[in-house]
Amino acid sequence: MAFVTRQFIRSLSSSAALHAAIKHVTIIGGGLMGAGIAQVAASTGHSVVLVDTSEDILKKSAKGIESSLKRVAKKKFAEKPEDGEAFIQKILKNISTSTDAASVVQGTDLVVEAIVENLKVKQDLFGALDKAAPEHTIFASNTSSLPIADIASSTARLDRFGGLHFFNPVPMMKLVEVIKAPGTSQQTFDSLLEFSKALGKHPVSCKDTPGFIVNRLLVPYMLEAVRLHERGHGSKEDIDVAMKLGAGYPMGPFELLDYVGLDTSKFIIDGWHEKDPDNPLFAPSPLLNKLVAEGKLGKKTGEGFYKHK
Numbered sequence: 001m002a003f004v005t006r007q008f009i010r011s012l013s014s015s016a017a018l019h020a021a022i023k024h025v026t027i028i029g030g031g032l033m034g035a036g037i038a039q040v041a042a043s044t045g046h047s048v049v050l051v052d053t054s055e056d057i058l059k060k061s062a063k064g065i066e067s068s069l070k071r072v073a074k075k076k077f078a079e080k081p082e083d084g085e086a087f088i089q090k091i092l093k094n095i096s097t098s099t100d101a102a103s104v105v106q107g108t109d110l111v112v113e114a115i116v117e118n119l120k121v122k123q124d125l126f127g128a129l130d131k132a133a134p135e136h137t138i139f140a141s142n143t144s145s146l147p148i149a150d151i152a153s154s155t156a157r158l159d160r161f162g163g164l165h166f167f168n169p170v171p172m173m174k175l176v177e178v179i180k181a182p183g184t185s186q187q188t189f190d191s192l193l194e195f196s197k198a199l200g201k202h203p204v205s206c207k208d209t210p211g212f213i214v215n216r217l218l219v220p221y222m223l224e225a226v227r228l229h230e231r232g233h234g235s236k237e238d239i240d241v242a243m244k245l246g247a248g249y250p251m252g253p254f255e256l257l258d259y260v261g262l263d264t265s266k267f268i269i270d271g272w273h274e275k276d277p278d279n280p281l282f283a284p285s286p287l288l289n290k291l292v293a294e295g296k297l298g299k300k301t302g303e304g305f306y307k308h309k
């Protein structure tokens with residue numbers, strides 16, 4: 001009996017037990033990543049509000065979520081396609097949309113930000129949300145390249161602020177990097193780990209260092225691929241085929257850049273260049289800059305390094 005009581009007390013005093021499970025999630029940014037995160041959170045039974053700057057964008061996000069769910073349902077209900085539609089509708093019911101972030105965060109346990117990769121814009125957003133959200137609400141950023149501590153500095157909840165870095169396409173990619181910034185409390189970190197697992201993802205723990213784990217390794221590789229091509233040492237097609245057939249990657253670097261978005265890639269590399277201007281690896285790429293200036297942002301605009309249907 002004493003053993004059972006001790007076990008019970010220990011389980012109650014664990015930070016997981018002290019922190020109520022995350023049920024209501026607000027995702028800010030309904031682009032590539034935000035829509036994917038909303039889909040996965042809704043599919044795992046969370047109540048989700050997806051926020052963006054206009055109703056038109058949110059309509060596009062909802063369309064994207066529905067077509068991704070159709071792909072999931074087609075596989076899951078291959079034997080009984082008639083059950084697929086009910087599956088999709090049940091998940092879609094868990095998602096609502098809004099253009100008013102400050103009002104919807106009032107009832108939320110977790111805010112996941114997936115807006116443009118710009119420090120000032122992210123700080124302004126979180127600064128405003130900090131005043132509107134309840135005490136217990138945890139804030140997380142999906143940033144690819146910015147320090148979580150810098151984003152969190154616009155708020156007074158450094159202990160309830162961490163990083164949740166998802167991978168594109170979110171419904172398919174199993175990894176989430178959970179980032180513990182210097183101010184992040186252990187309780188918040190544990191909640192973010194738990195939430196990632198509740199989404200059916202595999203979380204890894206990361207310190208708040210540039211690029212976390214994946215991008216610290218992936219970005220230099222992508223940069224070298226662009227430089228190799230710019231030097232005229234290989235066509236983009238050959239580089240892509242080489243990395244797929246020779247290194248076993250599912251996509252070549254140029255296909256992946258188009259998939260990620262050339263605007264986002266440019267934000268990342270410009271930010272790192274600004275911080276480390278003498279590092280030749282981060283020097284601006286004329287080719288990338290030209291494509292972005294022409295509005296060729298990759299798959300999302302129909303053209304980037306390649307043309308997309």
Ligand SMILES: CCCCCCCCCCCCCC(=O)CC(=O)SCCNC(=O)CCNC(=O)[C@H](O)C(C)(C)COP(=O)(O)OP(=O)(O)OC[C@H]1O[C@@H](n2cnc3c(N)ncnc32)[C@H](O)[C@@H]1OP(=O)(O)O
Nearest residue numbers: 068071075144167168169171172222226250251265269285
């Ligand atoms: C000098 C200056 C240069 C600047 C460089 C700067 C570089 C900066 C880059 C930094 C990037 C930072 C981004 C980031 O922070 C982190 C990332 O996310 S990195 C990207 C990680 N993602 C990948 O690496 C993706 C790799 N690709 C794949 O894994 C596959 O290709 C993919 C799963 C996307 C598609 O699979 P594929 O077999 O190729 O195609 P299919 O279309 O047949 O799909 C297979 C299977 O999967 C289902 N599916 C695919 N997408 C979805 C979806 N969105 N929703 C639902 N289901 C999906 C599809 O239906 C198929 O199912 P089947 O049953 O097998 O038919």
Ligand SMILES: NC(=O)C1=CN([C@@H]2O[C@H](COP(=O)(O)OP(=O)(O)OC[C@H]3O[C@@H](n4cnc5c(N)ncnc54)[C@H](O)[C@@H]3O)[C@@H](O)[C@H]2O)C=CC1
Nearest residue numbers: 029030031032033034052053114115116117143144168260
């Ligand atoms: N594209 C990728 O493969 C990955 C991107 N990320 C990160 O995720 C974040 C979002 O990237 P994407 O989804 O690719 O960008 P995206 O450009 O597809 O979507 C961004 C969305 O945010 C909205 N937005 C901008 N400012 C806003 C504001 N103040 N309030 C509400 N909505 C706002 C935009 O209207 C847009 O719909 C970035 O920080 C990026 O670095 C992380 C992992 C992978």
